[in-house]
Amino acid sequence: MTLWQGLTRAFELLITFDGEVMGIAGRSLAISITSMLIAAAVCIPAACLIHFGRVPGKRWLIALIQTLYSVPTVLVGLLVFLSFSRAGPLGNLSLMFTPELMVIGQAVLISPIMLGLVISGLAGTDRRLKQTAVSLGASHVQAAILVTREARYAVLTAMTMAFGRAISEVGLALMVGGNIRGYTRTLTTAISLETAKGDVELSIALGLILLFVALVVNIVMNRFQQRRVDASS
Numbered sequence: 001m002t003l004w005q006g007l008t009r010a011f012e013l014l015i016t017f018d019g020e021v022m023g024i025a026g027r028s029l030a031i032s033i034t035s036m037l038i039a040a041a042v043c044i045p046a047a048c049l050i051h052f053g054r055v056p057g058k059r060w061l062i063a064l065i066q067t068l069y070s071v072p073t074v075l076v077g078l079l080v081f082l083s084f085s086r087a088g089p090l091g092n093l094s095l096m097f098t099p100e101l102m103v104i105g106q107a108v109l110i111s112p113i114m115l116g117l118v119i120s121g122l123a124g125t126d127r128r129l130k131q132t133a134v135s136l137g138a139s140h141v142q143a144a145i146l147v148t149r150e151a152r153y154a155v156l157t158a159m160t161m162a163f164g165r166a167i168s169e170v171g172l173a174l175m176v177g178g179n180i181r182g183y184t185r186t187l188t189t190a191i192s193l194e195t196a197k198g199d200v201e202l203s204i205a206l207g208l209i210l211l212f213v214a215l216v217v218n219i220v221m222n223r224f225q226q227r228r229v230d231a232s233s
Contacts, residue, residue, distance in 0.1 A: 006204025013205055014212070020182075021206070025213055028186040031099055032167035033217075035106035039114050040159055042107075047118035048144045052130070062119060068112035077172035080105040084176070097178035102186075105172045110162035117161060121154025122147060160221050167214055187213070 013021045055061060084090045084101055095101040125147050133143040148155065170188035177184035179193060187210040194203040 003204060005201045007208065009201050010205035010208040014209065021209065023182065024185055024187055024190050024206075025209060027099065027184075028167055028188070028210070029213060029217070031102050031106065031186065032163055035103045035110065035166050036114075036159055036163045038103065038107045039111045039162055040155075043111055043115040043158075044118055044148065044155065047115050047122060048148060050115075051119050051122040052140065052144050052147075062116070065112050065116045065119070069116060071109070071112065072171070073109060073169040074171035074175065076109045077105060077175035080108060080172065081175050096176065097180060097184060099177070099184055102173055102177045102184060105176045106166040106169065109169060109172060110165045113165055114158045114162040117158035118151075118155055121151040121158065124154065125150050156221060156224070160218060163217060163221075164214060167210070167217075 012018075049055070050058065050061065080101065081096075082088050084093065084095050084104075086096075095104070129150060130143045130147050133146050134140065138146065168188065170192055173179070173184070173186055173189050174192065177186070177189065179185050179189040185193075187206055191203045191206045191210070194200075194206065
């Protein structure tokens with residue numbers, strides 16, 4: 001009956017727009033989307049540089065990036081914690097236990113996924129596309145932009161995967177965010193806390209809300225992708 005009670009409670013929290021739950025859900029979305037956009041701004045150009053450039057040891061570099069897909073969130077959390085703690089090299093920024101540091105940590109966490117998937121997407125395009133663009137007078141940068149646009153669906157998939165990784169992680173958020181009520185508490189850290197307190201029903205409810213939020217975001221991104229496909233066909 002616990003699962004059914006959790007479903008009922010999740011429905012009640014959603015239809016009554018419970019203030020605390022809506023705040024936690026909104027904070028989770030804001031942090032995850034912001035980290036995804038920051039990672040995209042860095043990783044998409046970096047992927048172009050790696051794919052199109054003459055990078056020494058490119059195969060080994062790509063293998064390393066793909067290995068980092070499965071890096072534990074607590075390990076990234078530890079590295080970020082040590083970097084931004086008072087004794088760390090970036091401690092003077094005073095970002096510990098803030099949403100800003102959670103964004104930074106999640107951006108670091110999801111960057112290998114986005115970088116590797118964008119590189120794979122670029123590698124899947126027709127090689128003649130860049131050669132044709134360059135032969136018609138385009139610069140290497142313009143040709144790279146053209147190929148990236150051609151691989152835009154793979155890029156969008158990479159962003160979706162990165163978002164899913166960001167919104168579902170808990171170890172890093174606990175370590176650098178501190179799970180402070182009304183400030184750094186997210187859906188995953190709230191689930192961890194309520195489970196530890198023995199409130200399994202609320203944990204299930206929050207878990208279902210997390211799935212619902214992730215589902216809505218993925219539907220929106222897939223609809224956007226489908227509209228672009230329809231428009232280009």
